[in-house]
Amino acid sequence: MSLEYVFAVLRARWLIATITLVAVFGAVAAYTWMMPRKYIATSSVVLDIKNPDPIAGAAQAAMGSPTYMLTQIEVITSTRVAEKAARILKLDQVPELRANWQKSTGGIGSFEAWVANVIKAGLEARPLRGSNIITFIYTSEDPKFAAAAANAFMQAYLTTAVELRTNPAKQFNEEFDAKAKELREKYEAAQRRLSAFQQEQGLVVTDERVDIETNRLSALSADYLQMQGVMADSNSRQSAARSSPDQSPDVISNSTVSGIRSDIIRQEAALEQLSSRLGDQHPQVIELKTNLAELRRKLDTESKRIVGSVSVANNVTSARLALMKAALDEQRTKVLKLKSIRDEASMIQRDVELAQRSLDAVTVRMQNATLESQAPQASVAPLEYATPPGGPSSPRVGSNLALGGVLGLVMAIALAFLIELFDRRLRTATDIEALLLLHSMGSVPRFKNKPAKAGGLGSRLRLGKPALNAPAP
Incomplete structure (x- = not known):
């Protein structure tokens, strides 16, 4: 399809194309206006x-x-x-x-x-x-x-x-408020429990006091161990004094006993000399024997006295050991009680601190929520x-009218060619050559429609039109 043919079709169907263009453009303009x-x-x-x-x-x-x-x-x-x-x-x-x-x-x-x-x-x-x-x-x-x-x-x-x-x-904020009230009640209850416990015990237990009592217990334990050693020594001395008084260290170390024993040794030596020289019945020998017996009686009396003093000292040591054991047991009980009170007070104090920390955290969050709710x-x-x-x-x-114009032009062209498709006409010399399978020898320009004169060119052409169908010589 050549451009010449397109223009020929539009020129032949210009009326229908114009009507279509005007109709479409008018419809778009009317729609735009409405x-x-x-x-x-x-x-x-x-x-x-x-x-x-x-x-x-x-x-x-x-x-x-x-x-x-x-x-x-x-x-x-x-x-x-x-x-x-x-x-x-x-x-x-x-x-x-x-x-x-x-x-x-x-x-x-x-x-x-x-x-x-x-x-x-x-x-x-x-x-x-x-x-x-x-x-x-x-x-x-x-x-x-x-x-x-x-x-x-x-x-x-x-x-x-x-x-x-x-x-x-x-x-x-409402939830935090309710939670804060609950935690405040728990904190106050824990604080009251701590105060009641301290009042019930009648003292305020501190770590310093527990340390003091513990040191005192340690000192009493050391003294008690030392006294046990003294008691063991006293028991051995008493046993030795009772079983062999003459072999007892206390008896041996006594100066009075030592002096009496020295006198006995001298008297025995003198008695042995006099007896061998004067005989057993001599008055001097009898007198020495009497003195010697008196010295031995004094030695026995002094030894018994020393053994008795050892027993008394042992009893005193035993009494002191019992007192120290009682004091040690009392101090140990006191320390254990203080530690128990301190531990219980510490647990209650931790409950108070935990309740306070929870209350502080909720209070801070509640304040933030209050600020956010009032933002x-x-x-x-x-x-x-x-x-x-x-x-x-x-x-x-403007856009609608331009679109209507373009749409109308497209539809006008499409309608013209659609009609041409169903009503085909010979529009150009090319169409004639394609139909007759002959080459054209020339073309006559188109003249305006005027009354033709007799014998004029127009009548000659119209008369000659049937000759187009004649076969070529």
Whole structure:
């Protein structure tokens, strides 16, 4: 298909093509004219996800995740935000809307939710690429309502963001308050138990006092061990004195006994000399024997006295050992009691400290929750408020008319060629050559349609047209 043929077809079917072009363009123009005018108003907020929280002191990790912006978009387009926006716009007080709700739903369901779904249809929340800004785009047939709705949705979102942050904090605050009261009661009960225990014992047990009593017990134990050694020595001396008084160290070491024994030895020596020289019946010998017997009686008496003194000393040592053992047992019992009291007091004191630490931790968390529940704003702030647009955003008259013209032209060309397909005509010399399988010898230009003169060129050509079908010579 050549360009000459295309122009020939359009030239032949110009009327149908023109009618099609005008019809399509007129339909598009009429549709554009009949379309309702829509206005777009935009407002925006900025999310502060980098600055630290003024209460917690650190930025939340979830705020920097990619899903955070998508979550905020879902919050903006939620029914909860739409209901708040409807209340801000006071749409729940419009009787016409309530009548429409009654008509469409029969009074079933929530009127506020129905209004929220109606006004939510014109909202579009869109995050700006590469930034923390979210734009509220609202489309309406009324420019003032579009601006008011965009601002209302922005304000409703800000309020909801604060509520989403403060409501859990308020709930946690109530729970922390109840827990703090419980822990405070436990702390006071533990403190009362510790005070009652100290008053019951009548003293305040400290580590220093326990150390003093323990040192005293150690000293008594050392003295008792030493006294046991003394007692063992005293028992051996007593046993030796009772079994062999003359071999007893106490008897042997006594100066009186030593002196008497020396006198006895001298008297025995003198008696032996006198007896051998004078005989046993001599008065001097008898006198020596009497003196010697007296000395031996004194020796025996003195030995018994010494043995008795050893027994008395042993009894005294035994009594002292018993007293020291009693004192040691008493001190050991006292130390054990002090340690038991200290351990019990330490357990009660640990309970008091644990209760106090738990109470302090809950109190600090409760204070943070209280501050969070009273926070005036979340990590989002308004950036721009919407104003009534100066002109409609749709329909776009120029674009629609241009599109209608292009569409009409395409359809006109398509219709012309469709008709040509079902009603084929010879349009060019090429078509004739293809049909007759002959080469053309020349062409006659087209003349305007004027009354032909007799014998003119036109009549000669018209008369000669049948000759075209004659066979070639």
